[in-house]
Amino acid sequence: MTKTYAKPKEMSELVSSQSWMDEALSSQDEMKEEDSKQAPYGMMAGLNEEHDSIEEEEEEEDGEKPKRRGPKKKKMTKARLERFRARRVKANARERTRMHGLNDALDNLRRVMPCYSKTQKLSKIETLRLARNYIWALSEVLETGQTPEGKGFVEMLCKGLSQPTSNLVAGCLQLGPQSLFLEKHEEKSPVCDSAIPSHTFNYQSPGLPSPPYGNMETHLLHLKPPTFKSLVDPSFGSHHPDCTTPPYEGPLTPPLSISGNFSLKQDGSPDLDKSYTFMAHYPSMSLAGAHGHTSHFQSTVPRYELPIDMSYESYPHHVVGPQLNAIFNE
DNA sequence: TAGGCCATCTGGTCCT
DNA sequence: AGGACCAGATGGCCTA
Secondary structure (H helix, E strand, O other), X not given: OOOOOOOXXXXXXXXXXXXXXXXXXXXXHHHHHHHHHHOOOOOOOOOHHHOOOOOOOOOOOOOOOOOOOOOOOOOOOHHHHHHHHHHHHHHHHHHHHHHHHHHHHHHHHHHOOOOOOOOOOOOHHHHHHHHHHHHHHHHHHHHHOOOOOHHHHHHHHHOOOOHHHHHHHHHHOOOOOOOOOOOOOOOOOOOOOOOOOHHHOOOOOOOOOOOOOOOHHXXXXXXXXXXXXXXXXXXXXXXXXXXXXXXXXOOOOOOOOOOOOOOEOOOOOEXXXXXXXXXXXXXXXXXXXXXXXXXXXXXXXXXXXXXXXXXXXXXXXXXXXXXXXXXXXX
């Protein structure tokens, strides 16, 4: 899955010509070469041809370079250099792993979104935007206790999304931009790739793959206890008979831990008795279904208005994160 | 070809 | 000291 990147040609020329490279950096160059042997992304490989002498004096005052403040750097002894190099290699590996974990979590999030597609992956930012809208839309459904009117639901989901993503969502939910009404279809499994022929849908966005995703009603299954269970019990979804999507590989990151306090049992599985701290926000919601598929949701959920400018342009820099935090952590 | 998206490296900061 | 997290920088890939 990891892409491999070719080593950029210009890099070595660029770096080796830079007079500001102090000896610490030159030592890093050596380290990078070593790192690049392990990492697929070998951008720094081969940079150090001109920085072999690690003991050379660090400050070559050539007049052009601004004087550095602060304490003079310690000379890089060979031992120090070795330690530094090893540390950097390890740090790079950790950082790669960390980012892979982050991406895995994002993939998990994509899969529980109402328009999961292996062929057309949502970008990271669009995934987060859609997730936010989805939470918002579902909270509205919980509040009203009614199946949402199709157009409104899609509009909620699409707020602030880019046009291509909006098209994708509309396509997934079988709602074209012109005909935004809920059309009855026989119920199919949610989030099932390639299970439904594309001609079933009344809207296809140009350039989109055949929408294999399901219809509006199926996505509302996310509200029903079995699917709710599937979110917390990885073994559930992977054996769902209607779903042709490959089984879910790993346990989900606790998907509903709104406040971030998700308890795990000793074996690592979610502790449903303790975990759902969002019950504090949804005090009368019965979560029995998380265990037994027979729960009911009472619709006395407090309403959370999201006083956020949801225009596409407003997303990147604004209050989305802090305000959501404030809402969910109050 | 420009722009969007992405993976990776890197140095800084904070925490244990 | 070392790990986690973060943001900036960089360059590759892809598409309109």
